[in-house]
Amino acid sequence: MTVLLKAQGISRAFGGLQALRGCDLEVEKGSITGLIGPNGSGKTTLFNVITGYVRPDAGTVTFDGADITGLEPDKVFARGIGRTFQLTRIFARMTVLENMLIAIQHEEGWLRGMTRSKSSSAEVENAREWLDFVGITRLADLAAGALSYGQRKLLELAYVLVANPDVILLDEPAGGVNLTLINQIADKIRELNAQGKTFLIVEHNMEFVMNLCDSVTVMNQGCHLVSGKPADVRANPLVLDAYLGGGDEDDEDEVSINA
């Protein structure tokens, strides 16, 4: 297995808060990697660093052998890294189909975009196929703002997928979603993984992570804690400490500083 996405020694502070301190992460090609850790351990910040929304103070991000540290989000996306957000972000006043088209047309220069119609029939067909894949085709002509929370999650997943990225970063895909839909999302992820897509998933739902992921990385207080097979990670005492609060005196001090 080759490493597709790699973060090395990533540090980032927000004011006095050290959100990431020398964090490492490796995602193997074709894997489903889970990224877990207590609230505030820096998972989303790491996502933001990888996808270009946040510039790291130190460290490098490499994707497919190339250094992508500090690239703008549109450039990162163009390289083949797609992501969803924890608080789902869709274009509320555009239709569901138009939401999809935005993601399809990323390879096109903006100047050409001025003269071309907002959609070709091939693009619409492609968009509808992906909407069909996540099961919301019948909502295609609705304003996206009218969708329910779960439907928005599916839409966001669909419009990231339609751009055909190599690796997909999902920030809490199961958060606030009912059980049936969680299982549906897990099935979709497996199906895409079987087609060769790589996933990196932040999630608090342990059952979801443990069932789905090939390997799991645990973060704590901005650092990489352990990585390994789901079963090994689950049994690791360090992980239990991180989640339940360690008995170590120093640890507790740091927690209170960061709180």
Next chain:
Amino acid sequence: MSKLKYSWWAVAVAAFALFPVVVTNPTYTAIGVYTLLFMACATSWNMFSGYSGYIALGSSVFYGVGAYTMALASIHWHMAPGAAMFWLVPLGGLVAVVIAVPIGWIALRVRRHTFVVITIAIFFIFQLGAINFGFTGGTAGLSLPFIQWDASYYNVPFYYVALGIVLVAVVISAAVRRSRFGLQLLAIRDDEDRALGLGVKVGAVKLSGFALSAFVIGMAGAIYAMFQGQIYPQFVFDPTFDVSVALMSFFGGLGTLTGPLLGALVLESAQQYLTVTYSNGSLYLIFFGALFLIVITFMPRGVVNFFLDRRRATLAAASMANPSPTPSAPSTPTPAARSLV
């Protein structure tokens, strides 16, 4: 766009084209000229600010630049007073575009409220410049070559040229709304960072939209200068112009094609009419206040959006009552209605 809609546009254009034929009183044709200029400006302003959500309150910079381009070019090139000066109208638009690029490059680095403040600040820089630079004639303004057309006929050429740029503005706005570029502007309005994360080149899209909107506004300024024959800095770099085009768009429906046209038609013609009829320059403010209270209270998304929403609700209720056998089938009317109203 359906054939029915095209025919409505044709009827509207014909009605506007016939207006100076039916109404020959110069007082009213002059109101027609001002109204058309504002219809063009509001449509063009909305093409950027309405679609992208970047509310610019400094667009009279482009109006003023267009007006001064017309004045300076016609004076320094010793143009013969007359219809040939209309050739300078597109030049006014182009100079406005050239000016818009550096302005946009600076102002579009910031978002939303800060953007509004920056555009206002840039506007005052230009107004102060026009008052203080020598080549603009300062507060005394500039006198253009004097056009000696008969008073009964004077307004008519201006009316038709202004109608022409309204059509240009509408065609540009409609084309943008139907293009990928327009889709990207709308995405920026809804969530700029998310759009960036989906590969939209937000910087280039915003700047080109901003500059494109300056074109028609600059042309309108040029027509205004030629129409007046005399320009002053405080009237072409006018803060109430900025507020007017924004209010007209809000009144009719921000981000719609017909909203700014309707808003400018109602508000500008009413203002001019009230001013002329009652020879009281501020009476219209009372009328505007009342009108805006009504619109904001009952139609917060503007007149056009209000009726669109109602029609959509009716359609939705109708489809609920008669569920179609294939609910997943694409319902074509809705996107068409959304895309070009």
